[in-house]
Amino acid sequence: MWNSEPTHRQQHHHQHQHNGNSTSGGPPAKQLGMTSAISLAEPRAEDLQRTDELRGSLEPYNVFESQDELNHRMEILAKLNTLVKQWVKEISVSKNMPESAAEKLGGKIYTFGSYRLGVHHKGADIDALCVAPRNIERTDYFQSFFEVLKKQPEVTECRSVEEAFVPVIKMNFDGIEIDLLFARLSLKEIPDDFDLRDDNLLRNLDHRSVRSLNGCRVTDEILALVPNIENFRLALRTIKLWAKTRHILKFFGLFRRCDLGHAGGQDLPAVSECCSCHIGAQVFLGILALEVAQPSAAQAPRQRQSEISSLGSASQCLGSVSSDAHHNACVPPTEFHI
Template identity: 45%
Template sequence: MATTVQQNGQVRFGITEPISLGGPTKLDVIKTKALEKYLQDAGLYETNEEALRREEVLGRLDEIVKTWIKKISRDKGLSDETIEQANAKIFTFGSYRLKVHGPGADIDTLCVGPRYATRGNCFFGELHRMLSELPEVTELHSVPDAYVPLMGFKLNGVSIDLLYAKLPLWIIPEDLDLSKDSILENADEQTVRSLNGCRVTDQIFRLVPNIQSFRTTLRCIRFWAKKRGVYSNVSGFLGGINWALLVARICQLYPNALPNMLVSRFFRVYTQWRWPNPILLCSIDDEGSYSLGLQVWDPRRNPKDCLHKMPIITPAYPCMNSSYNVSASTLRIMTGEFQRGKDICEAMEAKEADQWDTLFEPFGFFEAYKNYLQINISASNVENLKKWRGWVESRFRQLTLMIERHTYDMLQCHPHPRGFQEDSRPLQCSLFMGLQRKQGVPAAGGKPFDIRRTIEEFKNTVYGYMLFVPGMEVSVSHVMRRNIPSFVFPGGVRPLRKSKGTWDSKRSSEERVSSTGSSSTITSLENKAVKKRKLGDDETLTDQSRNSKRVAVSVHLEKGEDGSPNSSVESICSAPMKDDCSKGAGESHLVEKKATPQASHCQESEEVEDNFGFRNQVVKQVSVSAITSNGSSLSNGAVEVEELEDVLVQQPVVTHKASVQQRKPIIKLNFTSLGTTNAKNIRAC
């Protein structure tokens, strides 16, 4: 697979011309040093002692697998010569291989073994037994049924995730090169997926113009993503490899820029990106690749690929979408975070904000919404809780997809990327999901959303766990913001009031002021109600007007209703896959704007080519019919909903007669003026 292109005596990285070839200014050098110092002070770099310790642990792991493979070869009755030459080799990948890991981070490792060392009996059998008998190995657990099977453990206190790849070779050479496509010949699917991590990492190194600038920028973006709550592949956001590919693409577009500028351009580019156009570091259909018939990501041939919301394609054969977990809700959240990052970086360039702290302000998840779902996970012992929690967390994103599907994307979800545990309840932990109405959906005049069936479907999916044992329980309940349990807050102390003085709080205040026009109708109705009460005309008020607690949800979104960037903004998209995808009206190109020597590189043109081929191939969301509770179907139409503040997803609670309280309405949809049709799920590419 090609990595670079030679053109006019210069090396071009990526599949398009760079946006700017401008080099750094003196101010960029100063700000980059300030950024590096900030990252250093934030504790993102490990000490020399810890780095040495990791190298020693990897050396010990290599000794273990070499001892293991010789034992396997003896047990198989192989010849003395084969036993003497028997070898297994350890490779690293992920954040450790990219050198962007922080203190205490896991090391992603791959064990490559010969053809006679099977994954089942040999790797998850004999090697697991050997590791369990070593005193320096703790917290050993196997996940043989995962999409990418692995063993996890701690070796001398260092966390290791170990994958296995069985190659069709009798002898594994010490100088084995995993980057060659021929290594995949006759390999099974699990081996191909296990090798993918190392092969993608190797390709990234070949496809970025400046590795040091790439590493610093990626370290910054990873830190930002974790602070803003969008670093979690399992929750439907992006994981380590996804962020690495996004940063690598920016490095290709600005090959001579320093991390200060690359961070700024990262947010500028991805604010304008027209998803689902894919991120490509190199061409997928490379004529020089060693074609082995493995399926690659291609929406022109694979209908399922049309459904991906935010495709970020791995550069190693077979090229796959590394971000298939992203949903409509999580994409909307991330595009909003890109916009926030862009605004802050522009303010920093305008010297309105001269500190990086603003960019890395933690996201106030439990202040952002009025309604939340709380998913409680419990088990009978610590070991079962660990397994059960991992399974439920792996299914958590399915709840987002179910709610989106059952409410026709009118109820938007924001899953929190990590769980919380109360000290007084060691056998229970909780996941949380924020809920809000989609912009443009009326907040009054109809019935609330009903997601009880959705919750039951999710629970049925979760209880399908193959390793389920009695005592494993999961419950889902609706929690208002004011009733969020205190153990989710730092130190277990609930803040007395909302955070003030932060960028988010200031922007929220500005947005509320700017949105007064859109909420004028609501304000007018409230004022009229107050006036009628003063005039003694209460009998003319409706029940809903009398209920002072029922107010419309007012959520300001800078994006369109579908969460995509404004169409008036020029998009920056990847070049197409070969010529058949490159044709389209208004074809444009990556152009560098001419500027005077005194002009800053911030003035480069953002006119880039649009991927018309892929845009025409991606799935179009077609309205589907709704199913009523009695099995009949209703065609999609206008939806009226009430304030989301009253949400109930549990079964009705029987109250004592002595303390009967008014029951809050459930979240349910009300379809008005709808005709009956046959229910169909229509998808088009």
């Protein structure tokens, strides 16, 4: 889960959803999310043209990275993943575990936030999570692994914030800023294909590990719910750029960072709902004019599931952007001017 591409499980989920949305003589259209789609109609020629124009209008703002820059990020995350596996093995051996058993423990780097969603811009940081088995303590991470990172020639500005609400190690790894969280699972081993969306893994975990897992779990949940990922990415990139240039990004509950322990920059159920249709450019315009009597959600709440921020009623905002105690942002209807 280093890159921003959906997993095989998510791709299968999207294909299943797409097949269920057939409107030509097949079974009834499957409802995606808690509310029905704006439209199930195929895009018209002018819709596709406007989507291409919207994508082109984003190019001058450096919101897309080149393939070389994307590969560089992948190489950095691969190095981090190797460091984690080696560190878990060494710490386990130092605790008198046989080396043959320590080899099998694993450990893994997961990503979340804008990078995992595939909507990060040039030079953006990477939000990542180090997942370790139960024999690794949090103190091991913030002491021995912190020292391992400091010794790497590619790492600069390495610092730990252990007492934060969501404890994190911040660093610059070969030119890319990385915020690396830590979660210790109550499992003997961490396989490479382990899925963090399983609610059962939250049992018997400390609060800091649960908060650290939140970002990855919410990101993967959104990727699984959005039937058209490319439209979702284009809409989200556009909204983020619009909010940034309007100097309101920091006030958007929609983009509240996971450093604070909330769902984070990846939570945008309104976009995921609008992307159940095929039209790309109209998603953004539709959201800005959206009026909902009740907050929208991409999925019904379930026990032990991290909450996803909602888009509040635009009609109640009276031209201002605010958020309530539950971080539900109110976005006024407006026009798009970058």
